[in-house]
Every structure is written in structure tokens, then in C-alpha cells.
Amino acid sequence: MRKVYVVGVGMTKVGKHTEVSMRDLAAEAISNALDEVGNEKPEAIVVGNMLSSLVEQENLAALIADHAGLRGICGLKVEGACGSGGVAVLTGYLMVASGLYSKVLVVGVEKLLERPTPDTLRGLAYAADADYELIYGVSFAGLNALIMRYYMSKYNVKREELALWSVMMHQNGVKNPYAQLRNEITLETVLNSPVVADPIRLYDACPLSDGAAAIYLTNEDWKKLSDTPVLIAGVSNAVDSPDLSSRFSLDELFASRLSAENALRMAKLSVKDVDVAEIHDAYTITAAVSLESIGFAEKGKAAKLWSEGRFKPGDKPTINPSGGLKSRGHPVGATGVYQVAEVVMQLRGDFPGVLVPAEVGLTQNVGGVGSNVTTVLLKR
Amino acid sequence: MTTIQRIWRIKNILLRLISTRCLECGFIAYPPKASCPKCGSRKVVEEELPKVGEVLTYTVINVPLKGFEEFTPLIIGLIKLGDAKVLAELVDVKPEDVRIGMKVVATLRRSTKTLDGVIPYVLKFKPLTLKLNTTT
Ligand SMILES: [Zn+2]
Numbered sequence: 001m002r003k004v005y006v007v008g009v010g011m012t013k014v015g016k017h018t019e020v021s022m023r024d025l026a027a028e029a030i031s032n033a034l035d036e037v038g039n040e041k042p043e044a045i046v047v048g049n050m051l052s053s054l055v056e057q058e059n060l061a062a063l064i065a066d067h068a069g070l071r072g073i074c075g076l077k078v079e080g081a082c083g084s085g086g087v088a089v090l091t092g093y094l095m096v097a098s099g100l101y102s103k104v105l106v107v108g109v110e111k112l113l114e115r116p117t118p119d120t121l122r123g124l125a126y127a128a129d130a131d132y133e134l135i136y137g138v139s140f141a142g143l144n145a146l147i148m149r150y151y152m153s154k155y156n157v158k159r160e161e162l163a164l165w166s167v168m169m170h171q172n173g174v175k176n177p178y179a180q181l182r183n184e185i186t187l188e189t190v191l192n193s194p195v196v197a198d199p200i201r202l203y204d205a206c207p208l209s210d211g212a213a214a215i216y217l218t219n220e221d222w223k224k225l226s227d228t229p230v231l232i233a234g235v236s237n238a239v240d241s242p243d244l245s246s247r248f249s250l251d252e253l254f255a256s257r258l259s260a261e262n263a264l265r266m267a268k269l270s271v272k273d274v275d276v277a278e279i280h281d282a283y284t285i286t287a288a289v290s291l292e293s294i295g296f297a298e299k300g301k302a303a304k305l306w307s308e309g310r311f312k313p314g315d316k317p318t319i320n321p322s323g324g325l326k327s328r329g330h331p332v333g334a335t336g337v338y339q340v341a342e343v344v345m346q347l348r349g350d351f352p353g354v355l356v357p358a359e360v361g362l363t364q365n366v367g368g369v370g371s372n373v374t375t376v377l378l379k380r
Numbered sequence: 381m382t383t384i385q386r387i388w389r390i391k392n393i394l395l396r397l398i399s400t401r402c403l404e405c406g407f408i409a410y411p412p413k414a415s416c417p418k419c420g421s422r423k424v425v426e427e428e429l430p431k432v433g434e435v436l437t438y439t440v441i442n443v444p445l446k447g448f449e450e451f452t453p454l455i456i457g458l459i460k461l462g463d464a465k466v467l468a469e470l471v472d473v474k475p476e477d478v479r480i481g482m483k484v485v486a487t488l489r490r491s492t493k494t495l496d497g498v499i500p501y502v503l504k505f506k507p508l509t510l511k512l513n514t515t516t
Contacts, residue, residue, distance in 0.1 A: 132411040137448030145439035198440040
């Protein structure tokens with residue numbers, strides 16, 4: 001296996017892009033990434049996307065490559081629900097590590113705000129089990145709410161403690177020019193926001209987003225394309241049941257734990273080595289169980305830790321300096337690529353928002369309610 | 381929205397709550413799996429779950445999924461039935477009266493129309509009354 005480096009990144013602002021088509025969003029992210037590598041033409045493109053069917057478009061690799069002036073290269077799309085970006089990074093990694101390609105562009109793109117919200121929410125619920133869960137009308141927020149109530153009851157975690165996560169994320173996101181929700185909020189903002197799926201309130205949840213991000217992957221021979229190449233030291237994915245019913249445990253993200261353990265082992269790193277991480281906080285409860293599954297907190301203790309001021313800029317690890325899904329936003333199939341691009345910029349020292357001194361970074365991207373999880377370890 | 385084909389295909393599982401039990405390690409899975417999620421064994425047998433259990437966790441959904449507007453607020457519970465868990469709607473109870481640990485029993489109820497305009501029936505769960513409790 002060849003070593004794999006990230007030598008270029010690009011992204012669009014996350015938000016509602018009514019004026020911009022899906023292909024143009026992707027082309028903008030690609031253009032920004034190609035600018036960083038002197039416009040060196042990639043040999044292959046991997047697209048991460050979950051719900052392009054919402055805009056009645058499949059065959060995304062062909063559409064995007066062609067639109068971006070890359071007609072003729074190898075192209076494919078991968079899907080892992082909200083974790084599609086993560087599996088796209090893993091796929092791109094494999095294509096370079098195997099030696100089959102030397103220069104691979106990974107693009108995550110999503111357009112969730114094109115259709116009426118009920119259509120989008122129904123589409124997002126496709127990440128769950130259609131036969132045995134959707135048939136009861138349970139929304140994606142509803143599934144996460146089941147976990148949240150179980151967790152709060154089992155570990156005696158207070159509503160207010162979980163809500164503090166959102167406040168912290170908006171504090172970070174306000175400084176991120178790419179973030180969707182760039183406003184500070186208070187605990188009251190969260191606690192007084194409408195109940196979506198009790199106990200989940202609107203401000204426990206990430207927004208619906210459009211956006212695209214790209215990373216340029218290459219091997220030892222081409223890492224000179226960048227003055228500051230960042231090594232992908234470890235990458236691993238694990239799956240769990242899409243349904244909650246047959247889970248081994250309701251308060252642990254089993255696939256996230258396995259994926260983190262494997263990625264850390266591959267990178268020969270310990271969780272204690274991580275300086276900065278971008279994790280998948282789709283809901284405040286997702287932040288808690290994610291931190292615990294990766295090993296940043298003991299079971300049931302994550303919210304206690306952040307209530308005491310942990311994980312903020314200056315702490316090791318600093319979590320979600322981008323503002324996370326909560327504030328940066330969650331263009332689902334693009335999120336895993338945003339996370340890697342952001343952590344690469346942290347390690348290079350050029351992230352335009354909250355910047356933390358870092359040698360080792362981690363990303364964790366979750367599909368479904370923890371059913372498809374990719375962890376990436378990045379090293380300067 | 382769902383289709384009549386889907387409801388027809390899985391009606392036995394939905395209405396009788398058919399799980400799979402692993403003959404190697406004993407793990408019981410609902411929904412049923414082709415192989416054991418715990419040990420990977422293909423030696424699994426179908427097993428009907430009890431229809432009385434208790435609420436492990438629940439949510440009250442105010443923003444309904446498309447097609448379920450008439451059932452909103454929608455109460456969804458994860459219900460412990462023997463050694464398995466089943467996700468289903470909770471009915472005949474006010475949202476504010478649902479509790480973790482509450483005993484519930486399966487009941488046949490109307491669901492939302494399929495794409496083809498058919499009204500399917502599914503199992504939902506209602507509180508187990510004291511009177512019922514003494515007879516079961
Ligand atoms: Zn087994």
C-alpha cells in the first residue's frame with residue numbers, strides 16, 4: 001500500500017444556494033482544490049452523495065467531472081447515507097494506496113434545500129430501515145430522540161447539559177466564513193426552540209444544507225504539489241444495523257467505536273495524540289455518543305465534560321472548531337469531505353476560522369443513527 | 381410512501397412479530413436477519429415475539445414524516461419484548477402520560493395509506509391496563 005497525502009482542499013460556503021445548481025456547487029469546490037495544486041489534472045474522481053434523487057439527478061460522477069472539465073477521467077459515486085462523504089474519502093484513499101491511480105479528487109456534494117422540506121425529511125429518513133421503521137412514520141430526528149431519552153435516563157444527564165453543546169458550536173462557527181449559521185446563541189435559544197421530536201428541539205439539530213467540498217489525494221511521487229502535504233495516517237469504516245431495534249446497545253455507537261479503534265491502530269496513534277477533531281454532531285446527543293465511542297470521553301460523561309469547559313479551542317482535543325454540523329451545517333453527502341478539508345487546513349495552519357495548533361487530527365462521519373461510520377486520522 | 385407490495389411481503393413479520401434467534405449464540409434479532417448479527421452464523425430460526433412488553437424509550441414527533449400528518453403528534457416507542465426490541469407507534473395514551481418502563485400490549489391498528497391507496501393494518505402498542513394484567 002502506498003502512502004496517501006492530501007495536497008489540496010476546496011469548499012463552498014454551506015447554506016441555502018438557491019441560485020447555484022448541484023453541478024456548479026461541486027465545480028466551485030473542485031476549482032478551489034485544483035487552485036491549490038497548480039491545476040494538475042486528476043486521473044479519477046470519487047463523488048460522495050446521499051440524496052441527489054431529490055433533484056432528479058443520478059450519474060453524478062459523469063455529470064460533475066464533465067462539468068468541471070474532467071471528461072475522460074475515471075469516475076464513480078459512493079453512498080453511505082449522511083456518511084457518504086466519509087466513504088468517498090475512504091474510496092479515494094484506496095484508489096491511491098493501491099497504486100492504481102496517483103491523483104484522485106474526492107468531492108462531496110449535496111443539495112437538500114431544493115425541494116420542499118417534507119420531501120427532504122422523508123429522503124433523509126431513507127437512511128433508516130424502510131420496511132420496519134419508516135412504516136411507522138418515524139423521522140430521522142425521532143430515531144435520534146429515542147437514543148437521547150434513553151441516554152439521559154440511563155446516565156442521569158440533564159437537558160441543559162446537552163444543550164450547551166449547541167451554544168459551544170455556534171461560538172466556533174461564528175468565526176468560520178464557510179459556516180451556515182454564523183450567529184451566537186444562548187442556552188435559552190436551545191431550550192426555548194420548538195420541539196421537533198421530544199426531547200430533541202430545533203436547536204439540538206443541525207440545519208438542512210446545500211454545499212460541496214473537495215480534497216485532492218496523491219502519493220509520495222506527487223506530494224510536492226503542495227508545500228504542506230498532510231498524510232492520511234489511518235482510515236477505517238464500520239457498519240451497524242440501520243434499524244435501532246436489533247442494536248447490541250442503544251447508548252453506544254458500536255460502528256463508530258470500531259471505526260475509530262481501527263483507524264487509530266492503522267495510524268499507530270492513541271486517542272490521546274489527537275489535537276483537533278471534527279465529529280458528526282447531527283444532534284446534541286450525537287455529539288455525546290460520538291465523543292464517547294471515539295474514546296474522548298467515558299460512557300455517559302461527554303456532556304459533563306463539555307459543561308465543565310472541555311473540548312473548546314485551547315483544549316486538547318479541540319472538537320469542531322468549524323462549528324460542527326450544528327453551525328457549519330450538514331450538506332449530508334458532503335459533510336465527511338468538509339471535515340477532512342477543515343482538519344487538513346487546521347494542520348497546515350490556514351483554516352480561516354478558529355485555528356488550533358495541531359499535529360494530529362481526526363474526523364468522524366456518521367451515516368444513519370450510527371450505522372455507517374468512517375474515521376480518518378490526519379498527520380502533518 | 382410505502383407500497384401494497386411491501387406490506388404484503390412483510391405482513392407476517394409485522395403482524396406476528398417474527399424475529400430470528402441464532403442457534404449458535406442465542407442472539408435474537410428483530411427485524412429478522414438472514415444471518416446472526418452477533419456471531420455471523422446462518423443457523424437462525426424464526427421465533428414469534430411476545431405481544432406484551434415495556435417501553436425502553438420513546439419520542440413524541442411533532443414534525444411528521446410526509447404521509448403521517450394525520451397521526452401527529454406521533455408517539456414512537458422502542459419496546460422490549462422478551463429478549464428483543466421492537467420499534468412501533470404507541471396509541472391510546474397522551475404524550476405526557478408515556479413513561480419509560482410502562483407496560484404495553486400490541487393492538488391491530490390502521491396505518492397510513494399506501495401509494496396505491498390501500499389502507500394497511502399494522503401492530504401498534506397501547507398501555508396494558510390492570511384488568512388485562514391479571515388475565516395475561
Ligand atoms: Zn449468533
